[in-house]
Amino acid sequence: MDKAGFDTSLGEPDRKEFGPYTLVRRLGVGGMAETYEAIRKGPGDFTQRVCLKLVLPFFRDREDFLTLFKREARLAAKLRHSNVVGVIDFGETDGVTYIALELVDGADLATLLDAQPGTRIPPEHAALVGHDIAAALEHAHDPHRDGSADGPLDNAIIHRDLSPSNVLVSQRGEILLTDFGVAKAITGTARQQSAVKGKVPYMSPEQLRSETLDGRADLFALGVVLYESLAGHRPFQGEHDPGTIMQILNGDRRPLLEAAPDTPPGFAEVVEQLLEPDRDARPESATALLEVLDPYVPSPRERRELGKTVSTVRASLPAPAPLTPVSGSAPTDASGEPNREASGVARTGSSLPGGEVAAAAPSPQPRTPSRRVWLAGVLVLGIAAGLGLWANRAERAPSPERAPTTATPEPPPTPAADTVVEAESPAEPAAAVAKPAEPVAQEPKPGRLSVTVFPWGDVWIDGKPRGKAPVLRVALPPGRHKVSAGQGTPSKTRVVRLKAGQRRSIQFDLSK
Incomplete structure (x- = not known):
């Protein structure tokens, strides 16, 4: 199935050769990797458009x-399934390690749900999400997927990081399912004990307790995704990670039929x-889940309607200006550290450290005039206008997590001697909305901050602990914020200024 897509209306950008690939457009940058739209050419007239993910x-x-x-x-290369984003190539060029992924022309579920507070999707579309992701998990969890009757147990792969940002919906x-950055192959004769990795709100109780894992940990995460899609908010929503963890461990949540009464019982x-x-x-x-979901899978017409929603979303926003790839190594700032253009999804929650560093793939953000952000090598095109197709079919539920907060920007703090003041990046443009009959004052939209800590650490914002990372994503009121990181106590500090609706990304290296 051809999932590649290229919009020629974007204009002809400058190009740069990278091994067997021609870089067409720099699409986004996250905490640890950046992505490019690229073309691979072969003999004759062979061409293939891919997403190139570079360290x-x-x-x-x-x-x-x-x-x-x-x-x-x-691990991802072991998977060949219509519901899994495929790996096309892996290699190293000029000292730069890369993964080539197929393009999916559409949007990720997190971007769609993040566009407006309390956005819900119709039960019919949620059933499609549940069915197709369960099919992807069935394939990943199956040690015999290659057709052998006695495949090794380590053929079974647990994703361990399933969340809306890793669920992709095409225009068709x-x-x-994408992003196997923290996936784990099951090895040995027993399921291997798991390091605590993943996004806290989507982690199963056994994953939080660092117990042995099997495929049911992924099924729990899928349940969180489906609840969130149907209700417009997550089932477990503590004020901070510890509160969320306790809710998950105790199963403390509002019944889905109360949060989303239009869901079929x-x-x-x-x-x-x-x-x-x-x-x-x-x-x-996952096989058993597919069987119980089967009665709720709608007709092909609903899949086409879902695709139309994504198409409407894509058409709603103007094309960005092309970007010129930087010659030589990937873009860096003046300090030699990665470019900190904003990336991150507020809804994904923070990640917990484990025995290994968890990869943070580039995450989607609302468009700016000059950036198109990719997630795990997938083209994300548009978010706002098509949501009306969902909103008209499902009454929105209030979401305390997504309610914007009103705050007076703090006066600029006096930086300490080891404090670095981050330069501002442009605020994202406000979404176009119909003009009301009478002017209505609107509360400022919170900004979004993504904090990456290498290899991991605790994070404090404005003097208050906010959780652990290698990657922590939070919503903050507009203004200046003092961000610190350390292992046990703050050891490095930066001051960041956020504008309403702006997304920023900063990094701390605690290994030095």
């Missing part, structure tokens, strides 16, 4: 991260089973 200069000499990056490629209504019951703290109470496998 940032800051991490190119970090063996632990390169090992993780290579493992992502190795295809739904795919049988479908709601399936989602509730996925969220059981005791994994033995969940479906025993």
Whole structure:
């Protein structure tokens, strides 16, 4: 199935050769990698458009991260399924390690749900998400996917980081799973004990307790995604990570039928089973889940409607100006560290450290005039206008997490001697909305900050602990904020100024 897509209306950008690829456009940058739209040419008239995911200069000499990056490629390359974003190539050119991924012309679920507070999707579309991602997990979890009757156990792959930002929807209504950056192959005769990795709000109780994992950990995460899609907010929403963790461990959540009463009762019951703290109470496998979801999978017409929604979203925003790839190594700032153009998805929550560094793929953000942001090598095109197609079909539920906060910007703090004041980046443009009959004062939209800590550490914002990272994403009111990182106590500090609706990304290296 050809999932590649290229919009020629974007204009003809400058190009740069990178090994067998021609870089067409620099699409985004995240905490540890950046992505380019690229073309691979072969004999005759053969061409293939791919997304090229490159390790940032800051991490190119970090063996632990390169090992993780290579493992992502190795595990993902084992998967060949219509509901999994495929790996096309893996290699190294001029000292830069890369993964080539197929393009998916559409949007990720996180971007769609993030566009407006409380956005929900119709139960029919949520059922499609559940079915297709369960099919992807069935393939990943199956040690015999290559057709052999006695395949090795380590053929089974647990994703461990399933969240809306890793669920992709194409303009044809295809739904795919991506980003196996923290996936784990099951090795040995027993399931291997898991390091605590992933996004906290989507982690199963056994994953939070660092217990042995099987595929039911991914099924729990899928349950969180489905609940969030149907209700417009996550089932577990503590004020900070510790509160969220306690809710997950205790199964403390509002019943789905109260949060989303238009959900078919049988479908709601399936989602509730996925969220059981005791994994033995969940479906025993993705195959079993597919069987119980089958009655709720809608007709092909609903898939086409889902694709139309994505198409409307894509058409709603102007094309960005082309970017000129920087010759030589990937873009860096004046300090030699990676370019900190904003990236990150507020809804994904923070990640916990484990025995290895978890890869942070570039994450989607609302468009700026000169950037198109990619997630795990997938083209994300548009977010706002098409959501009306969902909003008209599903009454929105209020979401305390997404409610914008009103705050008076703090006066500029006096930086300490080791404090670095980050330069501003332009605020993102306000979305076009219909002009009301009477002027209505609107509360300022919060900014979004993504904090990457290498290899991991605690994060404080304005003197208050906000959780652990290698990657922490938070919503903050407009103004200046003092961000610190350290292991136990703050050791490095930066001051960041956010504008309303702006997304920023900063990094701390605690290994030095």
